[in-house]
Amino acid sequence: MAKRGWDVTIVAPKGGAPQQSSLSNALDKDESSSKHTFFEVKRSRKPGLGWLTFGSDLKKKLPDVVNDGDFDIALVEWQAVAGSHKALTQFNIPWLIVDRSPPVFRSLAGRLQWFEYRRAYKLASKNGVVGSVPKSQALAEWNRQHKRIVEPVIILEAGVDVSRFKPSNFTGKPTIIHHGQLDKERKIMRLVDIGSLIAARGIDFKMRIAGTGNCLTELQKTATQHEWLEVLGPLPSDQIPQFLSSGHIALFPLPDGEIWRLASPLKVREWAAAGLPMILSNITPHKSIGERSWVKLVEHNAPLEEWANQVEELLNSDLVSIGRKARIDAENEFDWQQTTESLHLKLTELAGL
Structure with a gap:
């Protein structure tokens, strides 16, 4: 303003x-x-x-x-x-x-x-x-x-202040990113369950989670049991762009609750600014951004195997091209x-x- x-x-x-x-x-x-x-x-x-x-x-x-x-x-x-x-x-x-x-x-x-x-x-x-x-x-x-x-x-x-975000360069080990409120109300532990299924398939990857909430302690304890999982605490706003740029895809299996239906998808827009392809639950705020080539929607109550399938498929896609489209949309609309x-x-x- x-x-x-x-x-x-x-x-x-x-x-x-x-x-x-x-x-x-x-x-x-x-x-x-x-x-x-x-x-x-x-x-x-x-x-x-x-x-x-x-x-x-x-x-x-x-x-x-x-x-x-x-x-x-x-x-x-x-x-x-x-x-x-x-x-x-x-x-x-x-x-x-x-x-x-x-x-x-x-x-x-x-x-x-x-x-x-x-x-x-x-x-x-x-x-x-x-x-x-x-x-x-x-x-x-x-x-x-x-x-x-x-x-x-x-x-x-x-x-989003798009200029603050540096697009991911998609180098190194494939990395799944999530940043936001880490609360049980958001069923945030589903991220770990999905990661465990991916690891069981022999896929070499990392999952990096950052934020704060009532599941943070549980997530940090769980991270000690999995080499592929890294859990950070809350990040200052000036460190969020760097964190996101380390990822290859973003993942958000948010449940379908009354409060979530009222939301405006800030995290989705930040991830787009970072040029991240993403997999989201098929709920009102995520659908509100319209059909995008850089978004895969999965039914919020779908089996976790379906989420893992979508992650595996996306990791094998042309992430650079998909991510470039996300960034362009962020610059033009978000x-x-x-x-x-x-x-x-x-x-x-x-x-x-």
Whole structure:
């Protein structure tokens, strides 16, 4: 947005998760960083307490931030609505609620997050919100069915800074890559099961998995039992492109659950930017990118043998040619420059610019 001429002020937690701790570094490196300002807000890392501490600190700090600035419009993540709507209303700043994802987990902490999610939409509808920014059309329709949607709706699909990614050169031992949340809810251990089937066929390969989640410890223990398996922890955002470029194909057997159907396929777009052919479960977010020569879709409940068959077939294909097509599509369709176009136009209209 800064490259489109907007002066951007970000009020968010700093530190903790790799993507948060790298935020200020990313701003420092951005060529338009003179148009970025960052204000830190505290957020507890204890499960279930993050949104409480975040909202409380935001409520304290945002009035000063707003009073000292000259803002035309605000984008407010649903987690931040409770702590920000009063200040935005007081200073007559139009704002939109941003919904990148409903809560995923159904634990006690997850139920607290669901309470805040529903509350955020209620507060938004009663406090002058001028629109909503969901991450996918499926999420917009889902919220519309639950009588939560705020019109107008501006879809903001997950985007990628394609220039940060270096395409794979497909050298060395064939390597299967996966990067993302490593949670049991995503049935992430299926990656290991598929890898075991491939290894049993005598195929010489590596599987590299990176990320964080409630399956990370189990994955790391499992890696000690298999020479072909390497499990890394969470990666800073500036190390993700290098990690992906070490791969030959990407693999994501995500199950078909209600929450996953609402997703925008960020990882798929990152993998495309890295020029990686990929094998994905045949579910709504993966189908949303359309038919692509660099994507193989497998039914989410297909036998693991079918997944292994597809991996073996793809590893024997012309990966260089297939990967080149993935990269071209990423450059033409998935870069933030393309995905933010409709948001930019709508914000310009709403702000009266």
